[in-house]
Amino acid sequence: MTDQSAKDNFRSYLATQGLKSTRQRDIILDEFLRAGAHLSTEELYLRLREQHPHIGYATVHRTLKLFAECGIAEPCHFGDGQTRYESSAGEEHHDHLICTDCGAIVEFENPQIEALQESVASQHGFLIERHRLELYGRCQQCQVFKNVVDTGRNERSSSR
Amino acid sequence: MTDQSAKDNFRSYLATQGLKSTRQRDIILDEFLRAGAHLSTEELYLRLREQHPHIGYATVHRTLKLFAECGIAEPCHFGDGQTRYESSAGEEHHDHLICTDCGAIVEFENPQIEALQESVASQHGFLIERHRLELYGRCQQCQVFKNVVDTGRNERSSSR
């Protein structure tokens, strides 16, 4: 799914649901697609505020939920108590590797694992609708740093 | 890990941390082990209140966190906005199948998936510390009911 098709998707979703296309929604979608990463409502709101201080937090929140509803964004919960949304543009389903030290997030996909999941599910009579697989550990960089100093969270650590 | 070794674990954890063994902690641990399932703080609190109305919610909350710290309980987040704790007694690591209709939770383990996870992680230079795998779908029962009536959440649905 390209950025453009994400926009088209969103427009037609709004149309079919009797919702309206607004300036704020366009701006939020643009910024969301530009950012690319796994953003929390808070983070996207802060980014938007730089150029568009008039857009409220509640609107960002509601718009992200709309993105999720129409399938152009996927909500993720990585255990830091915030909901993040990732763009579904340009990608198939994937899972995540998360560095417990610096917070880096790497995406991966592995058809063998997916196949085994199906197999496990059918053994238990389940029909899978979706799944979540997250691997938490240390990325290469943080393993290296770990050898030098071990003072808890790595100094390279990002924002949070 | 048996119930008894869980208790021993907890006791020695308290000892090494300079914490105290209290009546409330004993009661909460007993009830937690007895319940067995994936309990939220709220649920455990309510269960305890029947026999021990004097035990406060905050104490249950803090005690569950202690259980997690000393490794006799594992916190789980199944997307309903509540933290659940499952006992690590008597089991190896396992993952979850969750019915999106009736809320049933089935545990499973699959060494092949685990092995593939390690493989994926090392391809990306990660050293895994822990992981989370959850498969969401419909259990057998709910697939059957689904064929009869499709009125949203299944009538057999549990508590929540």
Next chain:
DNA sequence: GCTTAAATTGAAATTCAATTTCAAGAGGGT
């Protein structure tokens, strides 16, 4: 067994993200 310092408890208050409310404003069909 008593004393005492330190940890614990429980009720209430607080935090924090998520969500809702509501009056004012903006889309878009006619």
Next chain:
DNA sequence: ACCCTCTTGAAATTGAATTTCAATTTAAGC
């Protein structure tokens, strides 16, 4: 332009998690 409906944004609310704090309990040392 009119009007109905949806949307917006600030503020209020919710709900779970967490913290506060005075009273109580634990357990270590006499």
